[in-house]
Amino acid sequence: MTDYVDRYCERVAPGLWGELFNSLSSLAFLIAAVLVWWLADGDRAGRLLAALIGLVFVASSAFHLLATRWAAVGDSMALLVFAAAYAGLVARRWAWVAVPAFLGLTVVVALLGGGLYLSVLLGLGVLAFVHRAYWTHYAVAGALFALALALRTIDRDACDLVPAGTHFLWHLLAGVVLYLVSRILLARRGERG
Incomplete structure (x- = not known):
């Protein structure tokens, strides 16, 4: 689990700052976590989401600084933990169905070669369909x-054109998405009083 992992254009050798852009762009998750914590204004579900976004920041930073297999697993799992918790919070009384359904979908999609995060995109599509009052918000987050x-x-395919790669842009946009979906959940909770 401590094996060196070289997955991105930016990393050309082992070392703490081998992925400067990827490491620094992980700050997008920290910014999102702080903003969600502030928006939550004491709401326990909002604070949980903020803490989980903070976990995504820590895991992403660890992976891009250390480039080890255990950090890579932690990086992927942190985002999936956020997504599973979100599924439970948004489903409320149906969390006992939503969370296992999301996790099962994730496993099936991954086994079919779709990676670990395609299920998150599919989940955003489901939320846009189910929560019609917020369908545009979920559609924007999904896009x-x-x-x-x-x-x-x-x-990896962009290395010749963009030596730093495009992974850092994933961080920036994913941070925005985590903020947006958290904001949607807090708005819905606020409407219920």
Whole structure:
């Protein structure tokens, strides 16, 4: 688990600052966490989401600074933990169905070669369909996440054109998406009083 991992254009050798842009762009998650914490204004669900976004920041930073296999696993798992918690919070009384359904979808999509994050994009589509009052908000979040996922996916192929790669743009856009979906959940909770 301590093996060196070289997945991105920017990393050309082991070392703490081998991915400067990827490491610094992880700050987008910290900024999102602080903003959600502030927006939550004492709301426990909002504070939980802020803490989980903070976990995404820590995990992403650890991976891009250390470039080890254990950090890579932590990086992927942190975002999936946020997504599973979000599914439970947004489903409220149906969390017992929503969370296992999301996790099951994630496993199936990953086994079919779609990676770990395609299920998040599919989940945003489901939320846009189910929560009609917020469908445009979820559609915007979904479009941004689709763009972020595309930039994450093409990073290695873009090395010749963009030596720093495109992974850092994934961080910036994914940070915005985590903020937006958290804001949507807090707005919905505020409407229920």
